Amino acid sequence: MRLLLVEDDNHVAAALSAVLARHGFDVTHARSGEEALQALVPESDGFGVVLLDLGLPDQDGYEVCGKIRKRTSTPVIMVTARSDVRSRIHGLNLGADDYVVKPYDTGELLARIHAVSRRTSHEDTSSGIETELRLGPVHIELPTRRVSVDGSVIQLTRKEFDLLALLAQRPGVVFRREQIISEVWRTSWEGTGRTLEVHVASLRAKLRMPALIETVRGVGYRLVAPAG
Numbered sequence: 001m002r003l004l005l006v007e008d009d010n011h012v013a014a015a016l017s018a019v020l021a022r023h024g025f026d027v028t029h030a031r032s033g034e035e036a037l038q039a040l041v042p043e044s045d046g047f048g049v050v051l052l053d054l055g056l057p058d059q060d061g062y063e064v065c066g067k068i069r070k071r072t073s074t075p076v077i078m079v080t081a082r083s084d085v086r087s088r089i090h091g092l093n094l095g096a097d098d099y100v101v102k103p104y105d106t107g108e109l110l111a112r113i114h115a116v117s118r119r120t121s122h123e124d125t126s127s128g129i130e131t132e133l134r135l136g137p138v139h140i141e142l143p144t145r146r147v148s149v150d151g152s153v154i155q156l157t158r159k160e161f162d163l164l165a166l167l168a169q170r171p172g173v174v175f176r177r178e179q180i181i182s183e184v185w186r187t188s189w190e191g192t193g194r195t196l197e198v199h200v201a202s203l204r205a206k207l208r209m210p211a212l213i214e215t216v217r218g219v220g221y222r223l224v225a226p227a228g
Contacts, residue, residue, distance in 0.1 A: 001048035001117060002026045006036040006064070007079075008057050019106055025113075033059035033067075040071050047072075048117050051109075052096075053079045062094055069095030075116040075158065079104070085198060092202045097158055098195060115185045133168045136226030138207065140168055149207055159184060160203050163196075167213060167223035176220040 003025045007013040010031070017027045028047070030036040033056045040047070050068060054061025061078070068076055078091045078099040088099050097116050100109050133140040137150045145161050147154045156164065162184045167175060180196060200221060204210045214224050 002028065002046065003113070004028050004030060004036060004039055004047045004050045004074075006030045006033070006051065006056070007053045008032060008055065009053075023110060032056055033061070033064035036064060037067055037071065040068060040074070047074050049113050050074055050076045051079060051113070052076055054091075055081070062091060065091060065096050066094040073158075077109075077112055077116060085201060088198050089202045089205065092157055092160070092198065093206065095157055099198075133165070135168055135171060135212075135223070138168070138209070138212070138226070140165060147207075149209070154206055156203070156206065159199055160206070163199050164203055164223075167221060171223050171225040174216050174219055174222040178220075180220060 005013055005027050008031050013029050020027050028039055030039050052065055065076055075097040078096045081102045083101045091099055098112050100112060131142050139148045147156055166183050200213055204213060211224060214222050216222060
């Protein structure tokens with residue numbers, strides 16, 4: 001798999017590139033936001049994943065993430081020292097598929113890279129039956145991955161859509177955290193639990209329906225179908 005590493009620290013990039021190479025990745029190193037965007041021009045060979053450090057010298061990392069998402073659907077994993085939920089939700093709202101907080105374990109990073117790449121591969125090879133889900137004002141079009149509330153289209157990331165679609169297929173049914181992680185992230189790795197919480201919070205905020213997804217403490221989540 002080709003991987004675009006966006007990291008301004010050459011020493012960090014060299015060490016990480018060596019590790020990724022040992023695990024079979026073909027790494028391209030971009031030292032700035034501009035280099036990253038140039039590497040993602042339509043004519044270039046496709047990357048499987050973009051690993052984006054937010055501390056870039058020329059542009060704000062969040063801004064770069066938004067530009068990348070407008071240019072390509074390639075999965076983006078943010079690398080950040082900011083551990084607060086608000087910062088991570090902001091990144092997910094801009095189109096990031098996942099995040100890793102510094103300092104991180106290399107095994108964690110590799111697990112997240114493989115998780116987003118497996119999910120993308122699954123989407124590219126699947127051909128779904130045209131269908132849609134309506135839950136009150138929420139309209140979910142599965143083939144086009146389009147979500148609207150009261151007719152207004154809501155921009156969701158890949159994982160946010162997958163999570164919403166999973167819960168919406170069985171309103172009122174409690175999905176265990178382990179089940180959601182397995183279905184949406186295609187992994188059983190326990191460290192994905194925090195990512196799940198952030199995605200749920202982001203969905204509630206974007207849909208402006210905080211009561212739509214109910215937390216069942218100690219178990220998981222369920223979608224509460226709105227009236228109307």
